[in-house]
Amino acid sequence: MLKEKLEKFFKIDRRWIFLLLAIVLFAPIMKPIGLPNKTISRDAQNAYTFMDNIPAGSFVLFSLDYDPSTRPELHPQAMAMVRHAFKRDLRVGVVTFIAGSTGLISQIFAKVPGEYNKGNGTDYVIFPYQANYAAVMTQMGSDLYGIYDKDQDGRDARTLPVMKGVKNYKDMALVVDITGTSILDQWVAFVGDKFNVPVVGGVTAISQPGYGPYLQTKQLKGLLGGMKGAAEYESLIKEPGKGTSGIDSLNLAHLLVLILIMTSNIILLIIRYL
Amino acid sequence: MKFIKKQIPLMIVMVVGLLTLASYYVPNKHSVDYIELLSKWENIVMAFAFLLGLISLFYSHYNKISRKTDGWGYSLFVYIGFLGMVVPAMMNGGRQMVDGRLTMLGWSFNYIYNALSATMFAVLAFYIVSTAYRSFRIKSKQAFVLFLAAFVLILGKVPLGQIIWDFLLGWTHATVSEVIEWIMSVPAVAGKRGIMIGISIGAIVTSLKIIFGIERQYMGKD
Numbered sequence: 266m267l268k269e270k271l272e273k274f275f276k277i278d279r280r281w282i283f284l285l286l287a288i289v290l291f292a293p294i295m296k297p298i299g300l301p302n303k304t305i306s307r308d309a310q311n312a313y314t315f316m317d318n319i320p321a322g323s324f325v326l327f328s329l330d331y332d333p334s335t336r337p338e339l340h341p342q343a344m345a346m347v348r349h350a351f352k353r354d355l356r357v358g359v360v361t362f363i364a365g366s367t368g369l370i371s372q373i374f375a376k377v378p379g380e381y382n383k384g385n386g387t388d389y390v391i392f393p394y395q396a397n398y399a400a401v402m403t404q405m406g407s408d409l410y411g412i413y414d415k416d417q418d419g420r421d422a423r424t425l426p427v428m429k430g431v432k433n434y435k436d437m438a439l440v441v442d443i444t445g446t447s448i449l450d451q452w453v454a455f456v457g458d459k460f461n462v463p464v465v466g467g468v469t470a471i472s473q474p475g476y477g478p479y480l481q482t483k484q485l486k487g488l489l490g491g492m493k494g495a496a497e498y499e500s501l502i503k504e505p506g507k508g509t510s511g512i513d514s515l516n517l518a519h520l521l522v523l524i525l526i527m528t529s530n531i532i533l534l535i536i537r538y539l
Numbered sequence: 540m541k542f543i544k545k546q547i548p549l550m551i552v553m554v555v556g557l558l559t560l561a562s563y564y565v566p567n568k569h570s571v572d573y574i575e576l577l578s579k580w581e582n583i584v585m586a587f588a589f590l591l592g593l594i595s596l597f598y599s600h601y602n603k604i605s606r607k608t609d610g611w612g613y614s615l616f617v618y619i620g621f622l623g624m625v626v627p628a629m630m631n632g633g634r635q636m637v638d639g640r641l642t643m644l645g646w647s648f649n650y651i652y653n654a655l656s657a658t659m660f661a662v663l664a665f666y667i668v669s670t671a672y673r674s675f676r677i678k679s680k681q682a683f684v685l686f687l688a689a690f691v692l693i694l695g696k697v698p699l700g701q702i703i704w705d706f707l708l709g710w711t712h713a714t715v716s717e718v719i720e721w722i723m724s725v726p727a728v729a730g731k732r733g734i735m736i737g738i739s740i741g742a743i744v745t746s747l748k749i750i751f752g753i754e755r756q757y758m759g760k761d
Contacts, residue, residue, distance in 0.1 A: 476734045493697065
């Protein structure tokens with residue numbers, strides 16, 4: 266009798282689970298709980314420290330390769346890292362190999378530069394979307410103007426103050442790639458290793474474990490993983506943003522997954538030995 | 540005819556393949572110029588590949604609509620979605636904001652593309668949670684190890700999990716971050732490194748087979 270009742274739990278209508286998750290996700294967004302972000306991971310700390318030690322005025326290349334599907338995790342990472350670069354008075358160049366990323370880049374640079382009085386063309390430059398990353402990465406090793414002769418607004422890239430003295434990777438202090446794809450692997454292989462340029466990454470939580478080998482060998486100087494990575498970076502630069510505010514939902518959703526898995530397995534054990 | 544259709548393409552692949560491979564290791568002006576030229580050609584070819592893909596996509600959905608196959612109505616949205624983004628992009632010269640105001644393209648990006656793409660991905664979360672409940676069953680020792688690793692990782696990835704760990708297992712003096720650090724640095728890296736080496740060896744072998752004309756499937760059947 267009990268066995269049959271318990272078995273019913275396995276056949277529960279999945280819409281109840283959907284509803285539960287929806288409540289768990291939305292409730293903290295509507296009314297934040299304010300759970301503390303206790304620890305900073307070693308890789309996020311390394312990313313921060315590397316950026317923080319770059320001399321002011323150096324050129325940092327951001328490759329922002331994510332689209333709206335991974336926006337909740339990666340957009341806060343990008344915002345936090347761009348903020349840090351501007352805070353440190355670094356020159357910023359932006360490229361992308363994902364067409365859907367162009368709108369998100371516009372959103373970042375419509376907001377963040379104004380907070381630090383940074384100007385388009387003088388302190389930062391946004392290059393147009395390019396489809397073939399392998400060719401672009403290789404080309405930028407010798408002369409980036411061979412691919413990016415104009416910026417997104419059609420201005421001659423060579424004459425922009427922000428590009429003064431920048432011709433190829435030798436003139437860049439750091440490459441930051443924030444991506445929901447495998448493009449970060451290509452930055453490491455085609456650029457970091459070959460041209461000896463430091464590379465820092467930002468990836469989704471699900472793909473973070475895959476970058477362990479690169480971090481161990483220091484091919485990646487640091488890595489932000491998912492929304493937690495964004496929250497960690499935001500707390501490091503002391504600028505709370507979407508990463509920090511999303512951590513409550515993330516907390517509860519993760520716990521819900523654990524509780525559900527444990528519940529189903531406890532039920533399974535009881536059924537088996539009953 | 541066979542010479543034109545087989546030997547010449549094979550020869551081009553071999554020469555270009557070997558030159559490109561060599562230029563990676565030779566820091567010479569000529570090799571840099573060669574790579575630059577090749578990069579530009581690659582970009583041009585890529586643009587044509589995009590165009591070809593687009594034509595193929597449109598053709599395939601046009602056929603679905605004209606034959607009224609199952610779900611043909613969805614094919615209409617391919618054209619609607621395409622026009623919904625491309626027409627504003629052309630009208631606004633690819634700019635999403637002008638003087639701090641959203642253009643038509645900006646509006647389409649924010650309220651069509653952004654919303655649809657995010658929704659598609661967000662729906663996954665609901666299915667993952669539902670599947671975790673229904674399918675993550677510990678029926679073997681291997682499944683138990685997987686469960687244990689997943690449990691610790693999920694717990695350690697969120698601050699609330701760290702608090703729970705400290706409360707329940709604080710007496711062990713091992714923080715969840717340290718345990719995760721070990722899982723990620725030892726078993727996870729070992730597994731990932733094995734996979735990476737395997738993939739790389741496979742890629743090298745396949746590349747050499749293409750360069751030396753052993754692998755010819757890319758040339759088609761004729």
